[in-house]
Amino acid sequence: MSTLVKIKIDEKEYEVPRGRYLLAICQENGIPIPTLCHHESVEPWGGCRLCVVEFRKKRWDSWWTELATACLYPAEDGLCVWTRSEKVMKARRTILDLLLARCPGSEVITKIAAEHGVYQTSFAKREGEDNCILCGLCTRVCDRVGARAIATALRGALKEVSTPFGEPPPDCLGCLSCAHVCPTHTIGHTEADGKRTVWGRTFELVRCSGCGAASVTREQVEYAVRTKNLSPEYFVKCDACKRRESAATFAGLLFDERKGGEGPVGPTGSGPSHE
Amino acid sequence: MKTPDLTKLDTILERHEAAERSLIQVLQDVQKEYRYLPREAFEKVGRHCGVSVARVYSTATFYKAFSLVPQGEKLVRVCAGTACHVRGAGLLLDELERALSLEPGKTSPDGKITLKTVNCVGACAMAPCVMIDGEAHGNVKPGEVVTLVKGGRRDAAAD
Numbered sequence: 135m136s137t138l139v140k141i142k143i144d145e146k147e148y149e150v151p152r153g154r155y156l157l158a159i160c161q162e163n164g165i166p167i168p169t170l171c172h173h174e175s176v177e178p179w180g181g182c183r184l185c186v187v188e189f190r191k192k193r194w195d196s197w198w199t200e201l202a203t204a205c206l207y208p209a210e211d212g213l214c215v216w217t218r219s220e221k222v223m224k225a226r227r228t229i230l231d232l233l234l235a236r237c238p239g240s241e242v243i244t245k246i247a248a249e250h251g252v253y254q255t256s257f258a259k260r261e262g263e264d265n266c267i268l269c270g271l272c273t274r275v276c277d278r279v280g281a282r283a284i285a286t287a288l289r290g291a292l293k294e295v296s297t298p299f300g301e302p303p304p305d306c307l308g309c310l311s312c313a314h315v316c317p318t319h320t321i322g323h324t325e326a327d328g329k330r331t332v333w334g335r336t337f338e339l340v341r342c343s344g345c346g347a348a349s350v351t352r353e354q355v356e357y358a359v360r361t362k363n364l365s366p367e368y369f370v371k372c373d374a375c376k377r378r379e380s381a382a383t384f385a386g387l388l389f390d391e392r393k394g395g396e397g398p399v400g401p402t403g404s405g406p407s408h409e
Numbered sequence: 410m411k412t413p414d415l416t417k418l419d420t421i422l423e424r425h426e427a428a429e430r431s432l433i434q435v436l437q438d439v440q441k442e443y444r445y446l447p448r449e450a451f452e453k454v455g456r457h458c459g460v461s462v463a464r465v466y467s468t469a470t471f472y473k474a475f476s477l478v479p480q481g482e483k484l485v486r487v488c489a490g491t492a493c494h495v496r497g498a499g500l501l502l503d504e505l506e507r508a509l510s511l512e513p514g515k516t517s518p519d520g521k522i523t524l525k526t527v528n529c530v531g532a533c534a535m536a537p538c539v540m541i542d543g544e545a546h547g548n549v550k551p552g553e554v555v556t557l558v559k560g561g562r563r564d565a566a567a568d
């Protein structure tokens with residue numbers, strides 16, 4: 135058991151495990167914190183800076199207040215945090231102003247910015263059609279999935295998320311996790327006629343032998359069979375069909391047992407006695 | 410581009426621990442050997458260091474010391490850091506661009522020489538500074554830079 139410490143968020147006391155990240159604490163307690171680069175499936179990263187909060191801490195013999203990203207700041211005893219102070223809101227507005235300059239076309243950013251009172255950017259707008267904010271969430275999730283097909287390339291103003299050599303990525307599984315977690319929905323992908331295209335590579339989808347629905351790529355199946363110790367049989371039918379089948383099996387079992395008079399199963403019968 | 414001879418790659422990899430932290434050193438050695446990072450080497454380097462090809466590409470494009478296209482036999486880097494800039498690095502660069510008919514960042518068609526700028530070589534006291542194949546030359550004057558680059562000796566008086 136980790137030790138509990140007392141912290142204060144927005145003048146309210148909380149008792150939380152030491153070292154737990156502030157963002158997690160806020161989320162558990164319904165305190166809204168805007169985030170873009172955070173996802174529960176990967177370690178916090180601190181890429182977007184939107185989750186800044188102000189905290190007061192005793193350093194040596196005096197009190198200081200500073201800004202820190204909530205997603206990366208661990209709770210410690212006596213910590214005092216403000217999530218919507220003047221300083222915090224000012225920092226968030228600047229961040230949103232910059233993000234808006236980077237991707238003026240992004241609905242998500244425009245919406246969050248407007249919520250913070252930023253209606254247009256005061257910086258020069260970036261040219262370019264993508265809405266990438268370089269938070270790196272897609273690359274982290276891709277690493278987590280195990281495909282490790284994309285990473286950031288170049289640096290500074292030219293930095294971008296890229297596949298090796300900007301070509302269709304050989305390691306990609308076509309699982310679309312990257313597109314799914316992207317906070318600005320900027321990773322383009324298409325799906326038609328049993329084919330899926332993402333990062334410039336086209337994948338063939340495996341059809342369910344039951345209903346014919348196509349939902350996973352051949353590469354995903356092969357990867358799962360190779361690394362997750364699953365049998366290829368597992369992917370012959372889609373999840374929906376598998377559920378339907380097992381529901382039917384259970385219904386059949388229920389029916390059989392009742393008919394067999396072995397003592398009915400389920401809430402309607404008197405059931406095997408526990409007395 | 411013809412495929413490079415990758416036999417030397419194994420000797421390079423043998424010298425380095427098979428760990429992620431060796432990645433940059435491996436790439437440096439590869440760059441030294443081939444004067445660029447051949448893309449054919451990426452997979453092997455990645456496998457040796459336990460990182461993805463995407464990560465190798467990411468690292469290779471991040472650092473200016475690495476290049477994905479073959480560099481000239483001679484590498485001339487004009488420092489364009491603040492100190493060198495105010496002490497006339499621009500003039501040196503103009504002079505070289507004219508004499509070699511090369512833009513910064515480009516390699517001559519015969520593959521003999523590459524001209525580059527760098528942001529600071531850390532030798533501000535001897536600004537303006539030109540690095541020729543890893544050797545630093547300080548207090549370079551526009552009048553002597555071409556001779557220097559062509560391998561000639563600079564005026565003793567200039568030092």
Ligand code: FES
Nearest residue numbers: 180182183185205
């Ligand atoms: S969520 Fe904390 S920096 Fe992005």
